[in-house]
Amino acid sequence: MSLFNVFNIAGSALTAQGTRLNTVASNLANADSVAGPDGKPYRAKQVVFEALLANGQPGQGVRVRQVIEDSSPGRLVYDPRSPAADDKGYVMMPNVSVVDEMVNMISASRSYQTNADVMNTAKQLLMKTLTLGQ
Amino acid sequence: MVSKIDNAFSFQQQALGLRAYRQQVLADNIANADTPNFKARDVDFASALKDAVGARNGASLPLATTAARHLPGVAAAGPAPLLYRGLAQASVDGNSVDMDLERAQFADNALRYEAGLTFLSGRIKTLTAAIQG
Numbered sequence: 001m002s003l004f005n006v007f008n009i010a011g012s013a014l015t016a017q018g019t020r021l022n023t024v025a026s027n028l029a030n031a032d033s034v035a036g037p038d039g040k041p042y043r044a045k046q047v048v049f050e051a052l053l054a055n056g057q058p059g060q061g062v063r064v065r066q067v068i069e070d071s072s073p074g075r076l077v078y079d080p081r082s083p084a085a086d087d088k089g090y091v092m093m094p095n096v097s098v099v100d101e102m103v104n105m106i107s108a109s110r111s112y113q114t115n116a117d118v119m120n121t122a123k124q125l126l127m128k129t130l131t132l133g134q
Numbered sequence: 135m136v137s138k139i140d141n142a143f144s145f146q147q148q149a150l151g152l153r154a155y156r157q158q159v160l161a162d163n164i165a166n167a168d169t170p171n172f173k174a175r176d177v178d179f180a181s182a183l184k185d186a187v188g189a190r191n192g193a194s195l196p197l198a199t200t201a202a203r204h205l206p207g208v209a210a211a212g213p214a215p216l217l218y219r220g221l222a223q224a225s226v227d228g229n230s231v232d233m234d235l236e237r238a239q240f241a242d243n244a245l246r247y248e249a250g251l252t253f254l255s256g257r258i259k260t261l262t263a264a265i266q267g
Contacts, residue, residue: 016165057213059165
C-alpha cells in the first residue's frame with residue numbers, strides 16, 4: 001500500500017531535518033567556543049543529505065550520509081588578555097557564521113513543517129479510505 | 135455475478151491505486167527538497183491509468199490459451215513508469231525540486247484521491263440499494 005510508504009518517506013525527512021536542526025543548534029551554541037576538548041577552536045558542522053533510491057521505483061526518502069566539519073578558516077580576533085591568545089595577541093575563534101546558521105535553521109524548520117504536513121495529509125487519506133463503503 | 139461487481143469497482147480501484155502511488159512519489163520529492171543533485175520525478179497519470187485499465191482488459195499481455203476450457207487470464211500492468219520533471223529554474227546544488235509546484239501537486243493529488251473515494255462510495259451505495267431493494 002503506497003500510502004503507508006508516505007509515512008516512511010516523510011518520517012525519514014523529519015529525522016534528516018531534525019539532525020540538521022541539531023547541528024545548527026550545536027554550531028550556534030558553540031559560536032564563541034575558543035577551545036574544545038582537544039584545545040582547538042570549535043569547527044562548524046554541516047550535514048550532507050542523500051536520497052534513498054531504488055532503481056525504477058519511487059524513492060524511499062532521504063537520510064543524512066555524514067556530518068562534515070566546515071574547513072573554512074576561523075576568524076582572528078585581537079584580544080591580548082585572553083588566555084587563548086597567541087604571542088601577537090590574536091585569538092582564533094570558531095568558523096561559525098551566525099547568519100548562515102540562522103538561514104539554515106529557518107530552512108530546516110520550514111522543511112520539517114512541510115513534511116509533517118505531508119504526513120497529516122497521508123493520515124487523512126488513509127482514515128477516509130478506512131471508512132469506504134460505510 | 136461476482137466478476138460483475140468486480141468490474142463495477144475495477145476502474146476506480148485502479149485509479150485510486152495510481153493516485154496513492156503518485157502521492158508516494160510526490161512525498162519523496164518533498165522529502166528530498168534539500169538533497170543535492172536530486173531530480174524531481176512524477177507519474178504521467180493519464181497514460182499510466184490507460185495502461186493499467188488496458189492491462190486489465192487484456193489489451194497488453196493476455197494469457198495464451200490452447201484449449202477451449204482454459205481459464206482466461208491477463209497480466210497486471212507493472213508499476214507506472216517514473217518520468218523526470220522538467221526544470222523551471224536551475225539551482226546551484228543540482229536539485230530540481232520546485233517546492234511550490236510539489237506542494238500544489240500534492241494537494242491536488244490528495245483531493246483527487248478523495249474524489250475517487252467518493253465515487254467508489256457512491257457506486258457501493260448504488261449496488262447496495264440494488265441488492266437490498
